[in-house]
Amino acid sequence: KQEVTQIPAALSVPEGENLVLNCSFTDSAIYNLQWFRQDPGKGLTSLLLIQSSQREQTSGRLNASLDKSSGRSTLYIAASQPGDSATYLCAVSPRDDKIIFGKGTRLHILP
Amino acid sequence: GAVVSQHPSWVICKSGTSVKIECRSLDFQATTMFWYRQFPKQSLMLMATSNEGSKATYEQGVEKDKFLINHASLTLSTLTVTSAHPEDSSFYICSARKENLLSADTQYFGPGTRLTVL
Numbered sequence: 001k002q003e004v005t006q007i008p009a010a011l012s013v014p015e016g017e018n019l020v021l022n023c024s025f026t027d028s029a030i031y032n033l034q035w036f037r038q039d040p041g042k043g044l045t046s047l048l049l050i051q052s053s054q055r056e057q058t059s060g061r062l063n064a065s066l067d068k069s070s071g072r073s074t075l076y077i078a079a080s081q082p083g084d085s086a087t088y089l090c091a092v093s094p095r096d097d098k099i100i101f102g103k104g105t106r107l108h109i110l111p
Numbered sequence: 112g113a114v115v116s117q118h119p120s121w122v123i124c125k126s127g128t129s130v131k132i133e134c135r136s137l138d139f140q141a142t143t144m145f146w147y148r149q150f151p152k153q154s155l156m157l158m159a160t161s162n163e164g165s166k167a168t169y170e171q172g173v174e175k176d177k178f179l180i181n182h183a184s185l186t187l188s189t190l191t192v193t194s195a196h197p198e199d200s201s202f203y204i205c206s207a208r209k210e211n212l213l214s215a216d217t218q219y220f221g222p223g224t225r226l227t228v229l
Contacts, residue, residue: 004154036220043117043204043222044155089154097143097208099218101154 002027004102006090012108015082021075021105023090028068035064035075036089038104044089048075082109113139115207117221124195125229132190132224134205140185141207145218146178149202161188195228202226 003026013019023033032051036044048057048064050073056065061078077084087104094100114137124130134144142163147155159180160168167180179191188207192199202225206218 041202041223041225044220046217046220049217091155097160097216098157099145099155099206100157103152103154 002030002092002094002100004090004092004100006088006102006105008105009103010106010108012110013080014110015080017080018076018078019080019107021077021088021090021107023073023075023102025071025073025090025092025100027094028071029094030068031093031095033064033066033073033093034091034099035062035073036091036101038087038089040087047088077107080109082111085109113207113209113217113219115205115219115221117203117205117224119224120222121225121227123227123229126196127194129191129193130195130226132192132203132205132226134188134190134207134221136186136207136209136219139207139209141188141209142185143208144182144188145206145208146180146188146190147204147206149204149223155204158190192226195226197228200226200228 005024007022034049035047050057050066063076066073085108087106089104090102091099116135118133144161146158149155158173161180161182163182169175182188204223206220
């Protein structure tokens with residue numbers, strides 16, 4: 001059974017710092033991996049999607065990497081801003097129609 | 112773009128009543144939609160897969176007679192929580208799968224519905 005773990009569960013960093021969020025999954029047979037952002041009481045915003053054949057994806061200040069063999073992914077946020085405060089969810093798809101989510105990392109950027 | 116809406120955004124009901132939540136894909140057709148439930152500080156858990164014109168597929172442990180799903184059109188799926196109880200209070204999120212001819216299909220998520228059962 002696929003399980004997704006995110007560490008840390010919560011993180012507070014001063015504005016301007018670079019930071020890394022970690023995600024691990026137990027079954028390396030995945031179709032893709034996604035990182036989402038969720039603001040309190042809101043839905044999900046997809047940030048980056050990495051196909052199983054890819055190693056990383058970049059969008060603006062965000063960079064996500066994927067090491068499928070070791071079951072790990074990281075989300076790197078450069079030059080953090082208070083507006084980055086949210087919960088970040090890692091999710092894997094064992095096939096193209098199913099998504100399994102981690103519990104998320106609650107990020108708080110201190111002004 | 113690809114936009115998915117949910118209605119209502121929040122609902123409060125008395126124990127024993129039924130509540131219907133709508134999920135709409137506004138600018139694309141979705142033969143497949145998904146319903147998730149999220150408890151506080153927990154991950155989203157897939158409840159069921161809704162297929163247009165056919166019966167929904169429920170995940171293990173989800174009562175199909177309690178959570179009725181109807182996907183009568185290519186842009187609308189509904190989730191009805193029947194005889195709701197306080198333990199059903201949760202954040203319900205739907206997603207709709209947009210099929211892409213030249214790339215992998217993508218799921219787009221709705222904004223969620225907060226259900227509180229008194």
